Amino acid sequence: MAVKNGNFLIHEENFITDFPEQTRAFSSYNPLDTFELPKGVDKHYQQQYADMYFLRLAQLKAAVEQKAQDAWENFELAGEKATRVERVLDVRQGELCWVVGTIFMEMTMKPNILDDISKEHWIAAPPVREKYISPNGKDEMMLEDESGRLRVTGDHVASNAFVTGCIIAALGTETADGAFEIIATQHADFPRQPQRWERDEEALVLAGEKVKRKRPKAEKIAIVSGLEIGADDEDTINRDILLEWLEGAAAGGAEQARASRITRLIIAGDSVANSSPIPSREEFAEAKKIQKRYGYDSEAYDAIPADLLDQFLCDLLPSIPITILPGASDPASVAIPQQPIHPAMFPKCRESTKPPDQPHDHLYAFDSVTNPWQGDVDGWRLLGTGGQTVTDVQKYIEHESSLDIMEAMLRWRCIAPTAPDTLWCYPFQDDDPLLVRDCPHVYFAGNQPKAGTKVVAGPAGQRVTLIAVPKFRDSGKVVLLDMETLGVDFIQIAPQKIRS
Amino acid sequence: MDKYKDYLVANVLIDGKIITYRLLSRELKVHVNLAKQMLFDFHDKQNAKKPGTVHATYLITGTKRPGPSQHSNGIHSQDGEDSIMQSSPYMSSMPEQEEVTDVAEEVVPVTSIILCRQEELEETKAQLEEMTSIHVYSLEPGPLQNMNLISLCNQEIVKKFAHQDPMDNWKAYGTIHNPHVKRRATRRPPPIASEATTAPKSIAQTSSTVQPKEKDDVTAQTARGSQLAVAAKKTDAKATFKREKSDIFKSFAKANAKPKAKEAEKSKEYTPAIESAEQSAHEDEPMKDVSEDEYEEDYTPEVEISKEKNDAARKARAEREEKLRKMMDDDDDDDDDNDDVPMDDAPIAEEPKDAPIERQPQKAAESASVTVSGGRRRGKRRVTKKKTVRDEEGYLVTKEEAVWESFSEDEPEPKKLKTVAPTISTAKGKKGAKQGQGQGNIMSFFSKK
Structure with missing residues (x-):
């Protein structure tokens, strides 16, 4: 097997000592603060979650109605024309009609706050369930709006996946037993997709500068998730190799040159294992058993994983810019949108963190951002999450791959439909940033069980690259995204199995 | 050029340590790619002389052959079961089959980076369709049972070389350089000993006994440093080895360890960089940063970060910390002081009477109305x-x-009050305390209690 210039199995007589200097390629980075919550006293938790559903319905109703209107305007069934009904309670038995509402799934296995309170004082998180679907098929689906609820049935419901919180238009009739039998549904579908470089050019125009006609060819970015530093059986060597590969030390020749073309590393959640401020029920039960000690208790709080993460980032930062999103197990806030991991967690990365008085200077290499997060990289709009939103939707439905769920969420125009029902969420009052306003070009979700990517198309020619980023600890995989073609390839770091 | 042989003989053969190319490149200050070749050369020649004395792990990159072996790439690849799974059908509970059935998903090219021991090298190579690079990743005295042990090398790098400014030595190590990012002019954390800022005065006194003329001459400081370094080098040869810890690598070693290399390494580091502490005490400004609280509005630091300024600051920093680090190293084995700097003895012997006063905590305590009666204060x-x-x-x-x-x-x-004064009077008591503070050593975990 021939190995060109990547072969370093060389004897002293032939040592190569002259190596080209490697310079990292540059990408334009322009993040958005869509998911940043108000700071300090402006952050309130007194609001009712009902407002969120109301808001969501109000904001999406027009778009969904439009879609339904186009689809069902001349729809006839057995000579009967479909009519539009304003509110779900206006549906009359036997009439063919369509109505817009919010889905609510009544599932026996779904965690229920009232049950939890009646059982015990609610201190730890509810037990993690693999699926909310009840095994005996007793789950019910409702369509609701501000007026009331309608129980819905039909083959269409059974064959399609719906989750609490998505807004749809449903076509059907009310049957004798009072249920609304659906024969078809419509959703809002992808919103408008900005042009590439749109935001950057807008800013240039506003600043009175000339719009750049020619831009350098964009290179690649790397996305990784689920490093889970500090997990019990973590393979530390994999993380070492990742670090060395990204900084251009490992491998050789073409591989090193390839690493230098990576302009940014995005870490999509779960960088540290078991560091969520709210322990899971299992962790809590475990902690109860251990006798309480006073003062510093290394069993109750272990600073080493956070330290290792800091060191990992600090080693990489001089060479490659990093954007880090928090995930479910990270030491950040727990409710969606999770706020950036606090800079105090990264004392060694201080040199690369932007000073607090220059919030819009994105030339500093380290950016701790929200989850979900969106921003422009090389002109493309990226939308990413730590993966909780997708994982939670997965619990509602039987077999759906992460990518299908991600596609559905974009089509519903809501990236966290199950919040606040089964996903912790900030009680938004006036505006819900979890609704998708601009269709991203790339939508990635971290910590998915399986790596995958696909391109989906929208009604107005939108093209979105969906990426399911697997956990690095499980798979050793890193996603490389080409910022010119939006093509994806994987790097997999895996030690060879030892035969003993 | 031949330094690497000595280093590897001392560390791998005698001390029985694992040495990666990255650690070697840091130790010898050479390009990582050169270090990879050195490891290979050493491995090859050493085993030619005496087969089986050195064991290697390799890092291979390339694309795997399609087919059954690729199938297990997904979730289970962590186990590296590729070779075993080839013939058996996939019986896992994971919905792996979907990969095949799902048409909409794209087939994504996967580049594998595989770390393997020399025993599995041929087997690993056989799995690859195309190999893009291969090099020796690490050398160790015997076959590894757990690859994660190699991580200790990077931990050592972190401990030993944390003070080095990556912006200065990317060139030497061959790290990918990023000229596009801004960096703030903050102080780098000193290597291990963060207690470095107290007690500047007593140190300054010792330093003045060494080179009294140049005491306040700031510009001469660097010159002095190097001068002393030369002096220290002369004494290198005499220095005897004192530090012998219990070492996890020992368990891998076959021969009885002769700590020659450690001695060399230690004495290399020794330079009495005294003035640095004084300097750092002044320059240890409070870190104004977000970490203090949630984004404080009232703080306005210098906005302009000119490149020259940055560079200058960085250099100064690096210098200072280099010295500081050396001082720290020197500090934890006091015996060195006796051996190497004989002229220290006389002045220091008189000092203890005054020293405590000066070493009182500056921040926490300020004394008032001090009375002296009969030699007691x-x-x-x-x-x-x-x-x-x-x-x-x-x-x-x-x-x-x-x-x-x-x-x-x-x-x-x-x-x-964590003093770092290298006075003989305090040094002995401190030895015990020193082990308790700072970063816990992984070695101490394995030592007998």
């Missing part, structure tokens, strides 16, 4: 104490209060 000083009270709502509130406290000279010194 008495007085009051101000000490910050923590006080916890329960407020009206039932919460425990901890306050810091300044309290006047009387003291006399024979009192033990306040604990929070």
Whole structure:
């Protein structure tokens, strides 16, 4: 097997000592603060979650109605024309009609706050369930709006996946037993997709500068998730190799040159294992058993994983810019949108963190951002999450791959439909940033069980690259995204199995 | 050029340590790619001389052959079961089959980076369709049972070379350089010993005994440093090995370890960089940063970060920390002081009488009305104490209060004072304390209790 210039199995007589200097390629980075919550006293938790559903319905109703209107305007069934009904309670038995509402799934296995309170004082998180679907098929689906609820049935419901919180238009009739039998549904579908470089050019125009006609060819970015530093059986060597590969030390020749073309590393959640401020029920039960000690208790709080993460980032930062999103197990806030991991967690990365008085200077290499997060990289709009939103939707439905769920969420125009029902969420009052306003070009979700990517198309020619980023600890995989073609390839770091 | 052989003989063969190319490149300050070749050369030649003395792990990159072996790439690849799974059908509970059935998903090219031991090298190569690079990743005395042990090398790099500014030596190590990013001019954390900023005075005194003329000459400081370094080098040869710790690598070693290399490495590091502490005490400005609180609005640091300034600051920093680090190293084995700098002895012997006064905590305590009677000093000083009270709502509130406290000279010194004065009087007592603080050593975990 021939190995060109990547072969370093060389004897002293032939040592190569002259190596080209490697310079990292540059990408334009322009993040958005869509998911940043108000700071300090402006952050309130007194609001009712009902407002969120109301808001969501109000904001999406027009778009969904439009879609339904186009689809069902001349729809006839057995000579009967479909009519539009304003509110779900206006549906009359036997009439063919369509109505817009919010889905609510009544599932026996779904965690229920009232049950939890009646059982015990609610201190730890509810037990993690693999699926909310009840095994005996007793789950019910409702369509609701501000007026009331309608129980819905039909083959269409059974064959399609719906989750609490998505807004749809449903076509059907009310049957004798009072249920609304659906024969078809419509959703809002992808919103408008900005042009590439749109935001950057807008800013240039506003600043009175000339719009750049020619831009350098964009290179690649790397996305990784689920490093889970500090997990019990973590393979530390994999993380070492990742670090060395990204900084251009490992491998050789073409591989090193390839690493230098990576302009940014995005870490999509779960960088540290078991560091969520709210322990899971299992962790809590475990902690109860251990006798309480006073003062510093290394069993109750272990600073080493956070330290290792800091060191990992600090080693990489001089060479490659990093954007880090928090995930479910990270030491950040727990409710969606999770706020950036606090800079105090990264004392060694201080040199690369932007000073607090220059919030819009994105030339500093380290950016701790929200989850979900969106921003422009090389002109493309990226939308990413730590993966909780997708994982939670997965619990509602039987077999759906992460990518299908991600596609559905974009089509519903809501990236966290199950919040606040089964996903912790900030009680938004006036505006819900979890609704998708601009269709991203790339939508990635971290910590998915399986790596995958696909391109989906929208009604107005939108093209979105969906990426399911697997956990690095499980798979050793890193996603490389080409910022010119939006093509994806994987790097997999895996030690060879030892035969003993 | 031949330094690497000595280094590897000492560390791998004698000490039985694992050495990666990255650690070697740091130790010898050479390009990582050169270090990879050195490892290979050493491995090859050493095993030619005496087969089986050195064991290697390789890092291979390339694309795997399609087919059954690729199938197990997904979730289970961590186990590296590729070779075993080839013939058997996939019986896992994971919905792996979907990969095949799902048409909409794209087939994504996967580049594999595989770390393997020399035993599995051929087998690994056979799995690859195309190999893009291969090099020796690490050398160790015998076959590894757990690859994660290699991580200790990177931990060592972190400990030993944390003070080095990556912006200065990317070139030497061959790290990908990023000229596009801004960096803030903050102080790098000193290597291990963060207690470096107290007690500048007594150190300054010792330094003045060494080179009294140049005491205040700032510009001459670097010159002095190098001068001393030369002096130290001369004494290198005499220095004897004192530090022998229990070492996890020992368990891998076949031969009895002769600590030659450690000695060399230690003496290399030794330079009495004394003035640096004084310097850093001045320049240890409070870190104004977000970490203090949630984004404080009232703070406005210098906005302009000119490149020259940055560079200059960085250089100064690097210099300072280099010295500081050396001082730290020098500090933990006091025996060196005896051997290497004989002229220290006389002045220091007189010092202890005054030293405690100067080494009183500057932040926490300020003395007032000190009286001296019969060689004893008495007085009051101000000490910050923590006080916890329960407020009206039932919460425990901890306050810091300044309290006047009387003291006399024979009192033990306040604990929070971590002196680094290299005086003989304190050095002995400190040896024990030193182990307790700073980063816990992984080696201590394995040592017998």
